[in-house]
């Protein structure tokens with residue numbers, strides 16, 4: 001016991017010394033920042049250095065609630081503490097090793113069977129930033145714990161506020177994914193609560209650490225399903241020291257503001273992958289083969305290019321298939337080049353750049369371009385397709401669904417829907433190149449339509465992707481039934497698909513309930529198993545919904561943690577009213593900082609979120625509200641971290657039929 005206390009004290013001393021070292025590193029960076037103007041040779045260098053140092057100072061901030069290290073590795077000769085960032089002493093010796101450093105990998109991967117030179121792996125337990133315990137595994141002696149108590153404490157802790165990082169407890173199968181090579185695209189099929197989102201965010205942080213310069217230039221993008229979700233995950237990367245990652249919904253990536261709503265059928269047709277071909281054909285149909293020769297006056301000279309030579313230029317460029325706008329410029333450049341050759345032959349010297357620019361713009365050349373390769377905006381192209389959808393690949397019903405209900409006068413006055421914005425992005429990608437990110441993480445990817453997938457494909461053409469999702473949680477009308485098809489739309493057909501099945505959120509009893517829905521969902525996915533034996537599930541028949549929900553919220557509030565009331569979208573307003581009328585404060589779904597512990601949430605927004613206590617209201621209504629209602633119910637039931645109440649006045653949906661349901 002004494003030795004344990006002594007050990008704990010030694011570790012606390014190391015923590016204090018590491019804190020002091022971090023402070024020294026920060027002060028050093030601050031000093032450099034203050035004197036930056038003098039050390040840098042010129043204003044540009046001063047600004048670059050200043051930005052670098054400001055970032056470094058932010059990186060070195062010490063948050064008293066997040067322990068500087070969480071583990072220790074005893075190797076043959078050396079002992080390393082593993083933490084959130086590198087900390088070195090005044091002599092440059094490591095005091096804390098960044099979790100992403102190659103050596104730290106042993107902390108996550110070593111096992112009794114494969115100790116990887118690790119004699120002892122130590123995990124630390126913290127309470128509010130205080131080091132309170134540790135667990136040792138003597139891997140060198142072939143000893144290994146079963147499931148770590150520190151991990152169990154971590155996953156069972158009450159969830160309040162935004163999502164937290166999991167660096168201290170990343171599991172070996174998660175670590176494999178986090179540390180996959182930058183060039184490798186991967187797809188994670190993960191049952192609810194298996195840590196897909198966590199893996200995606202940590203992979204982004206890991207890649208930024210290893211390939212900082214390359215990724216800083218190209219950028220890293222995280223795509224999530226809605227703003228409530230983005231708020232929920234927003235603080236994970238900053239706690240890992242990464243602040244320069246763009247986080248967006250699909251709509252947020254698009255340049256077109258959404259000001260209209262499609263009916264279901266129109267949205268479905270517009271999201272089919274064949275719309276890409278429809279747009280492309282329509283665009284290429286603008287290109288005409290020249291029929292007349294071109295004559296250009298140039299002072300006392302007249303140059304002439306035959307119709308045949310012009311046709312050859314247009315045919316060649318078309319065959320090269322550059323983006324449309326590049327094609328137009330290429331035709332212009334080749335026409336000018338032929339003019340130049342004539343000029344050289346006649347005048348005996350090469351005309352300069354000014355001449356070439358002028359020739360590119362003279363009226364006959366401009367007219368030729370407008371006739372054979374007319375300029376077009378993405379909006380104009382989509383406007384034309386929706387005004388007159390004549391493509392032979394569309395049947396009559398599809399054409400009718402596409403046609404404007406009330407045709408606008410022009411592309412400029414059109415009000416675009418979310419699906420139109422995706423079509424406009426597709427058109428923009430046909431006309432011009434879209435810059436590609438170095439790495440893109442897509443969460444809840446099962447809900448991407450083929451056309452939305454192409455939005456991401458354009459932005460990851462020269463980079464890699466991490467695709468995260470669960471086919472069982474697909475709720476959009478176009479949700480993926482298999483990953484292979486979606487991966488082809490994303491331009492990464494060969495990506496590895498890796499399943500995750502160990503759940504860290506949902507208690508076993510709740511997983512068993514949700515798994516009953518799986519056979520009815522029409523997708524082939526492995527069922528989850530939960531690491532959590534705790535947790536409570538109540539299924540109750542009630543007479544009157546509102547009053548019963550208020551009672552359930554009251555008793556949920558007697559326990560620590562967050563409470564999520566999830567109901568069919570149409571029922572949420574009245575429920576929130578009833579809860580407020582009972583004097584209970586409610587937080588908005590986007591507001592993860594609110595003091596109120598209760599959130600009332602439409603089923604449509606529950607994806608990706610979690611609450612300690614979830615109250616699901618009238619499952620039959622959630623199922624009836626949409627075509628993939630059972631998938632929606634699967635999502636909703638799996639949001640609970642500790643306790644789930646299912647309240648129903650109507651019979652439960654068929655797959656849950658026969659479950660014992662006590663009157664409440």
Ligand SMILES: Nc1ncnc2c1ncn2[C@@H]1O[C@H](COP(=O)(O)OP(=O)(O)OP(=O)(O)O)[C@@H](O)[C@H]1O
Nearest residue numbers: 166169170171192193194195196197198504505608
């Ligand atoms: N290795 C881990 N250690 C501790 N907690 C973990 C670990 N992996 C995941 N978790 C926790 O489990 C919960 C679920 O993780 P996450 O939201 O990433 O799962 P998900 O697979 O994206 O879930 P869903 O598909 O239901 O949205 C989170 O609270 C997360 O912090």
